[in-house]
Amino acid sequence: MEMSRAVKALSALAHESRLAIFRLVIAAGPRGVAAGEIAERLEVPRPTLSFHLSQLTGAGLLEDRKEGRSVIYAARLKGISELLEYLIEDCCQGEVGGCAVPDLVVLKNCKPLGSDATGEQK
Amino acid sequence: MEMSRAVKALSALAHESRLAIFRLVIAAGPRGVAAGEIAERLEVPRPTLSFHLSQLTGAGLLEDRKEGRSVIYAARLKGISELLEYLIEDCCQGEVGGCAVPDLVVLKNCKPLGSDATGEQK
DNA sequence: TTTATATTTCTAAAAATATGGAAATGTCAC
């Protein structure tokens, strides 16, 4: 990932309303949430919401699809993991003990597929 | 972590120079880097750099210590992992297969301590 | 085709952030 794309994604997340949108949509899973429902739940005026949603999709963090007359927003997994990966790219530089991202971060929440781990590793 | 702290941290990272600073400092490991060296390496004027560094430390992403007449900046591991954790908090909601943060993200870079994994897990 | 619904684009004004020169502060060596 290039620097400028990472900055774009971080900028998209660096806003109270947009971070709330992002988390709401992530929590909704693959099904996604309609723009109108987001506006209602977060009490953001429609034009303002539309602006924020365009920032998030433009940054590759959300994706949208049409369904009837609604537009449904869902998390874009690839964009999200690329960003996280970029952030911690050089976190270990050899010395694993000093890693900036201890295993708890991911494993606490995400039991790897096909693994026999409990999610409470080590 | 509260929303407002997360926004602060993301805002700190959402800037070309600051993201470069962050990555430079992370890559330097626990030893850290002096402000002057960052300024030289990144070719940022001192007052501007000082402003950016204060954003990053204020956001809890870097920590500073004095050494002689230099100020050394290093990664603040706790702040970094708290932010990442907040971002992916609700990523799985039961359905592990749809996780927004596949295991590759962390494990590719960070072999857990005391593990016999190769870093190329699964 | 008329009407209601869902969302976005346009716009201009308000708010927040970034910039770097000059001056101030703190620290070490002589």
Place this chain on the structure above:
DNA sequence: GTGACATTTCCATATTTTTAGAAATATAAA
């Protein structure tokens, strides 16, 4: 002390981002 160095604070300016009303677009139901 004096002088050189390292970094930060002050500040005014410049730039970017955010905001939401009014108008435009698009789909669907009656």
